[in-house]
Amino acid sequence: MAWIAHLYTALGAVMALAATVAIFANDFRTAFLALVATVFIDSTDGLLARALRVKDRLPHYDGARLDDIVDYLTYVFVPVLLIWRAGLLPDGSVLWVGGAVLLASAYGFGQAEAKVVIDTPEAALRRGGKPPDHFFTGFPSYWNIVAVYLFVLGLAPMTNAAILVVLSVLVFVPIRYVYPSRTITLQAVTNVLGAIWAVLILVIVWRLPATDGPWLALSFVFPMYYTLLSLWLHARSR
Numbered sequence: 001m002a003w004i005a006h007l008y009t010a011l012g013a014v015m016a017l018a019a020t021v022a023i024f025a026n027d028f029r030t031a032f033l034a035l036v037a038t039v040f041i042d043s044t045d046g047l048l049a050r051a052l053r054v055k056d057r058l059p060h061y062d063g064a065r066l067d068d069i070v071d072y073l074t075y076v077f078v079p080v081l082l083i084w085r086a087g088l089l090p091d092g093s094v095l096w097v098g099g100a101v102l103l104a105s106a107y108g109f110g111q112a113e114a115k116v117v118i119d120t121p122e123a124a125l126r127r128g129g130k131p132p133d134h135f136f137t138g139f140p141s142y143w144n145i146v147a148v149y150l151f152v153l154g155l156a157p158m159t160n161a162a163i164l165v166v167l168s169v170l171v172f173v174p175i176r177y178v179y180p181s182r183t184i185t186l187q188a189v190t191n192v193l194g195a196i197w198a199v200l201i202l203v204i205v206w207r208l209p210a211t212d213g214p215w216l217a218l219s220f221v222f223p224m225y226y227t228l229l230s231l232w233l234h235a236r237s238r
Contacts, residue, residue: 002057005049009063012038012045012070016078023078023085028151029208031082035144036202038074042067043181068109071141076105079143083160088150090157097161104168105141134183135176135233139167145201145223152204152211176237177230185233190226197222 019034045067049055054063080101084094146167150160180194200219207215 002052002054005045005052005054006058006061006063006066008041008048009045009066009070012041012074015041016070016073019074019078020081023082026085028082028086029205031078032148032151032205032208035074035078035082035147036205038070039144039198042071042074046181072105072109074144075141076102076109076143079147082147083150083164086151088147088157088160089164090161093157093161097164100168101143101164104171105143108138108141108171111137134179135230135237136179137174137176138172139170139175140177141171148201148205152208152216154211175230176234178226178233180226183233186229190229193222193225 015034015038019031019038022028022031022034049063054061080098083089084098089097146164150163155163178190180190183190197219200215204211204215204219207213
């Protein structure tokens with residue numbers, strides 16, 4: 001039964017293939033829907049793994065490594081492919097802009113402290129006996145989300161390139177970002193706002209190619225909250 005959790009994680013790679021097929025067919029709506037499916041899988045496979053106690057039952061298999069492989073495909077490589085095929089970058093820039101994203105994220109995924117746990121006596125006192133806070137170090141390679149916003153906003157290709165380069169640099173800046181499912185501080189607020197945001201993103205993607213309505217503006221509330229909370233917790237932990 002424990003293998004079911006690993007199979008569920010690996011289905012993200014199948015969704016990455018489905019997204020790639022849709023991208024080369026210029027069906028970007030379907031590609032985004034496939035990427036939405038991969039985010040759902042990634043958000044729930046840990047719960048399934050813990051429920052099935054995979055570490056105890058399959059100690060010889062590294063589920064975290066499998067998860068990183070699938071995440072690199074779905075959060076990094078396929079979104080860069082989509083950004084290129086959708087014409088969101090200046091002509092001839094895909095290798096240096098897309099390459100910057102791929103290389104920065106390869107560093108981010110590979111560093112030993114890509115995910116950190118803050119467990120000091122002061123932090124333990126603040127959380128009142130709850131589990132310690134978990135964080136990502138550096139910009140957490142949310143390139144699938146970046147791809148959605150760049151696609152819908154319709155910015156100039158040079159502006160898109162500048163945004164991607166800046167975010168690539170932020171991968172190397174050791175700011176701690178909220179790990180939505182494992183950062184205990186304000187977790188209830190984060191989960192509620194995150195769930196509303198996920199619904200808004202699904203609405204935005206489902207309505208493509210239409211981009212009218214208030215959905216895009218409303219969807220910016222959660223990213224702003226997420227960034228401010230991350231900066232506050234980072235400053236407090238330092």
